[in-house]
Amino acid sequence: MAVDLLLGLQWGDEGKGKIVDVLTQGYDIIARFQGGPNAGHTLEFNGIKHVLHTIPSGIFHESAVNVIGNGVVIDPVIFRKEIKGLKKYGIDFAGRLLISRKAHLILPTHRLLDAASETSKGKAKIGSTLKGIGPTYMDKTGRNGLRVGDIELDDFEERYRVLVEKHLELLGHYGVDIQFNLDELEADFFAAIEVLRGFELIDSEEYLYGALKSGKRILAEGAQGSLLDIDFGTYPFVTSSNTTAAGACTGLGVAPNSIGRVIGIFKAYTTRVGSGPFPTELFDEVGDTMTEVGREYGATTGRRRRTGWLDLVALRYAVRVNGVTELVMMKADVLSGFETLKVCTEYLYKGKKIGHLPYNIEPQNVSPVYTELKGWHQDLMGIKEYGALPKELLDYIAFLEKELEVPITLVSVGPDRTQTIVR
């Protein structure tokens, strides 16, 4: 058996949560491999709308085991809130939500450091979700971090204290005024650690190896998107983990030759939340329409997402970096009603047309070259069959497949689980 991957190919919020939920019926294990509560994965079914942050999107299926991998960073306080929020659905977590001992812990002071770092950057801020992601991964690579497994040690509190002292000193260096009450934050943190202690902690690489060997089907769930990858994204306006396919190997402990399908997910247009370059961004009423019709407001922070036309230069890049074997196109319904659709196929870069993503895509270096396609007017949200989709949408799909050289196997026409058309 192989591990299949589900990855966002743009700047996040492609609809990963929805599709993982849809695909879970075909898997035994859903495993998150990176990111943390900066993610907001929305699931809609049976009139329920629920946003998950750290917990994998297979949690609503009784038959699936959900694993939080070693590559994830966990904020116990947010985790506790997520568990509480799921209580009303009567989910039995025993044996169904397993957490890697090697996952790193987000401390309250990591959140403070995130805020201090952003404040000190002023206009150059990343637009972080302020969940402490960057500082936690910095402690991980700096070999200072605390891991979930540490909560099983007798001297966990001492280790915590040593790290917090470092953080408080660091905070002073930023020279910005961040208000906080450490006693309150710590009381909350340690109460949440107790909740975490109630869950099954595992050596996830061992667990997944055994699962694979016994023929279990595993789907790895990514967070964020390829253009937010720490190495391949639009640095420095990125997150602090590898969101691309290789991140699933390091974030779960599965070997590259265990990877099977690589399912890449993208919106039929583009969105981005936070700062950073976005070549096809729209600042007109077309962009406003995408934001309003697509309800493009962040699932974690509520921030308005920036919107623009589909960028095939960036998408092609993501397809290659990840080795995508099949594509899932989301939110086709949001494009209904436009007379003409634009798709960016090349960039004009230093006076030349190029088809690859250059080192620098700041607006002063890059402008999009568009191909125009005919739009459609039908409401897609009730359509169940691929053949019933409007001809113009089928043409749009065919055009993308030709450009990207990968088949689009699933088309999403609404937020609900049922609004998913398998080809």
Ligand code: GDP
């Ligand atoms: P994720 O982070 O990749 O899981 O995506 P988010 O949950 O942050 O954002 C996707 C948003 O689009 C959510 O509000 C979903 O409910 C919604 N959504 C997903 N698929 C579709 C679709 O095909 N059409 C529409 N209109 N909304 C969708």
Ligand code: IMO
């Ligand atoms: P999901 O999994 C969209 C963005 C932030 C910011 C940058 C760095 O829901 O697709 P961070 O908090 O990681 O330091 O923020 O990355 N960002 C996301 N944008 N979807 C996400 O997750 C994101 N997670 C982080 O807006 O620009």
Ligand code: MG
């Ligand atoms: Mg999201």
